[in-house]
Amino acid sequence: MSLAIVNGHLLDPSHDVDTKRDLFIDDDGFVVAVGMAPDGFQADKTLDVSGKIVCPGLVDLRARPREPGLEYKATIESETAAAVSAGITTMVCPPDTMPVIDTPAMAQMIQHRAWRFGMTFIHPLGALTRELAGTQLADMEALDEAGCVGFSNALQPLTDTLVLRRAMEYAASFDYTVFLHSEDPWLQADGCVHEGEVGTRLGLTGIPEAAETVAVARDLALIEQTSVRAHFCQLSSARAIDMIREAQDRGLAVSADTTAHHLHLTEHDIGFFNTQCHVRPPLRSQRDRDALRSALKEGVVSAICSDHQPHEADAKLAPFSISEPGVSGLETLLPLTLKLVDEGSIDLTQAIALLTSEPANIISVDTGHLGEGATADICIFDPEVIWTLTDEYFVSRGHNSPFIGWEFRGQVTHTLVGGRLVFER
Amino acid sequence: MSPEIDAEAILQNLETALQPMLSAKPIMIGIHSGGAWVAEQLHKDLNLPDPLGTLDISFYRDDFTRIGMNPQVKASELPVDVDDQHIILVDDVLHTGRTIRAAMNEIFDYGRPASVTLAVLIERSGHELPIRADVAGQFVELTATQHIKLSRDDAGHLQLVIQETTG
């Protein structure tokens, strides 16, 4: 079915478009023209989106649909439905599913499952080492062939520096990108909060900033040694940002992302043991949060992700240190990013780039833009509507969010995947 | 104009009425705080040999759920063992009878007296329990909105005043 999306404000950062412009989509699901309809084009359906912003479908660099392995928390079906309700048309899934994505079969299965439901695309990351055990390399070429967009050891520590070096060298041979979660496991110990005054007051074991910086330093040295392209996932500290900036200035091919929640919350939001604020890496100080925001503006951090980790209610109904960390973040990814625009941290074009073209570049997938010939993965949102996040709002099976009760401005009204309308409010 | 009543005179009445009981060698216990003031005066004037006891009934009140804990609780002090004693229990005003009920419960948690005689400066109308004074300085008829209060000045003189309850 061919489609015309008219009267909307098109915001496509990679093509420098920020103006009222119509979009025309053919019945194969590709953008056939931007601005003026091609001669002889007959739209089977017209969508009038006056007053709304039309942008590329959002690309979430890290979201866990929990399937396979933890289906009691959520499934690919439920979470891709939640993703499209939040304007997200592409999701990257880390390899720490159960079983781990270290075989082509697993990589294919996840993509196939997502494809079956016809909503968000899922691009898996392959395991960097077999079973994420940190001792043997995984079959990166086979995984790449099977659709993996990069390689990662997820949250499993890779402490044998020789193995890490070899893994990076191997990845570099084929120009694969390595996704790193830099955290020293010994300094992390059994910590669950930032090591600082809040942790001290609440009697909770802290994770020092050094846990991140020690690992980042080690990883940067090896990146330099091996010339691998690397992406640092969810940095949380100002000091680590400084190190990444310095590496980028020296010409290393490193990129970084941070989560939407780390851009808004600090350790103080934990209050009286609010487990919704139990996340990894932990929420750190105000200074760290401010540094993350500046890093966005400068481009040191080039993507915002949700780090979506849906949980069943019981996971959060335990004393803080034994509650499970993670935020159900798909549905607040865009709203929290728009809040940064409202607060003056970044402008709207950059905000959309951080959620579309930039993450798409990092995984080298042709998405996150709406030029002629692009796949029609589109997010349309009303930038003015004011709404409050409630427990009932969630489409995701996980309702674990520290933002329940927050007021937001801007809400997704339509989402299209491959030219098909998969969500309409 | 709140009428005053001559507290000192009433005290005299009370002392006179108590005289016949002294042969039983009673011990005296005053209820905080008004009863303790009266008892101090009586104890001195009647020249009682055993030390004076004082009772704070806060922990025995029946209205704990309505007014909660009162932090200004003074410790009850009973210097003499109450077992087999004749006790003169002293309070300033006997009104509903609940204070006396609480005081009796407390005394019996200390031991088993031979007898308890209730002596009050003023017995007023408005009983809610079957408790009456054995000896009263004066009986006063008051309405439900009236309130009689004992106070003691720095020089130790007792004063009684009738007020309208406010609020």
Place this chain on the structure above:
Amino acid sequence: MTEDLQFDSAGRLRHLLTIEGLKRQTVTDILDTAESFISVGEREIKKVPLLRGKTVVNMFFEASTRTRTTFEIAAKRLSADVINFNIGASSTNKGETLLDTVNNLEAMHTDLFVVRHINSGAAYLVAKHVPPHVAIVNAGDGRHAHPTQALLDAFTIRHYKKDFTRLKIAIVGDILHSRVARSLIHVLGILGVPEIRVIAPKTLLPMNVEKLGVHAYHNMYEGLEDVDAVVMLRLQRERMLGALIPSEQEYFNLFGLTEEKLGVAKDDAIIMHPGPMNRGLEIDSSVADSERAVILPQVSNGIAVRMAVMAMVMGNQAQAGERKA
């Protein structure tokens, strides 16, 4: 940020979860009330009828005979019915969650839970999930707080030193892992103690400890100079395994309380230890047995303080209930 659920909408204390956030008047009221409960313990019938008809459940997920017994005696002296639940580590291994346990016990018409748990924040979690008329008293949650112990220590200090606003007090030992230390620091601050010191090697001090309102020292002679009271914390021998201190010998040399180190404190300084003591590790035997070590009526004082706390929160809960009705 969530408001502190220790307080009801009228600002009254409806649970005792932590000392942090209490007003000085509230703390003083608790100490004064405890004072009047002392005499109850000295007479033949050691009971008052304040909590008659109420059910108090001791929910101890961490074994502790002493604290639990003190709470039990305190509740019984208030004429409450007491049920003891010693769950210990084994039961939690059976998989029943903390809240499930609370719900099961709550069905027994419990009016007050005394909760001790190995995880910080457990008492808050329970308080968040009980019906409005149920009161919670924290008997120690992980490393976070042990409010009744701190109140007991304040009570003892008040007995010997009277005026908090002139004191220098030092707390020595494993502050990092100590809920007693945290609560004690808060209560002393609230009572106006102008100088609170912590003395320990850096490994045993939590990050940003000065933000709690204390001065940190790593040297006993400096830290104990001119103090009026010394509180010695118990050192668990496992700390050596965690690479926190090198050996018992070194710890005793540097931080063990000896006559010599005590020499720099005031002549009438008192020594307190929440017990049980490791003689020859935290404290020298001769100091532990000296008359300056006030280990004494901790038991009877402890009962009185706990009676005061339970009576107060139950009284506030009942008042709130009455107001609604």
